[in-house]
Amino acid sequence: MDKATGAPVLIDGEEITAETTFTATATSGSVEVVFTFDSTTLEGKTLVVFEYLYYEDTLIAEHTDIDDEAQTVTIEEREPTPTPTPTPTPGSPQTGQDGVPYWLLISFISLVVLAVALTIYTKKRWKNKPSE
Numbered sequence: 001m002d003k004a005t006g007a008p009v010l011i012d013g014e015e016i017t018a019e020t021t022f023t024a025t026a027t028s029g030s031v032e033v034v035f036t037f038d039s040t041t042l043e044g045k046t047l048v049v050f051e052y053l054y055y056e057d058t059l060i061a062e063h064t065d066i067d068d069e070a071q072t073v074t075i076e077e078r079e080p081t082p083t084p085t086p087t088p089t090p091g092s093p094q095t096g097q098d099g100v101p102y103w104l105l106i107s108f109i110s111l112v113v114l115a116v117a118l119t120i121y122t123k124k125r126w127k128n129k130p131s132e
Contacts, residue, residue: 003046006066011037043077 001008008015018035035049049071053061065071 001048001050001066003048003066003072009042009045009047011041039075040078042075044075046072046074048072 010016016035016037018033020031020033022031033049048066048068051061051063051071052059063071
């Protein structure tokens with residue numbers, strides 16, 4: 001139950017509930033009941049667990065005290081998780097850097113131009129070579 005409103009706590013339109021089956025071995029004792037739910041929409045809220053004890057299908061006891069501190073749980077607000085800064089791979093370009101160094105690009109273009117010029121020169125030389 002929501003302690004502030006006294007209303008049942010709903011997640012995705014469903015009331016939060018949990019149950020466990022046990023066999024009593026003494027006149028007093030305790031049993032652990034595990035609640036599993038997404039609490040992200042409940043941050044900052046105070047909840048109170050109400051208990052109902054059934055034997056076969058008959059309600060035989062209940063504990064529904066909204067002010068019972070032993071039954072109260074406060075869902076703490078979480079600090080936002082900081083987004084980690086990725087560690088760059090050594091040698092990889094960083095923001096603000098060129099991906100390929102200019103000297104490498106100029107060298108590549110120069111090699112291509114040289115290869116084309118050499119190919120043209122060689123073809124012309126073979127074409128103009130006198131036949132023997």
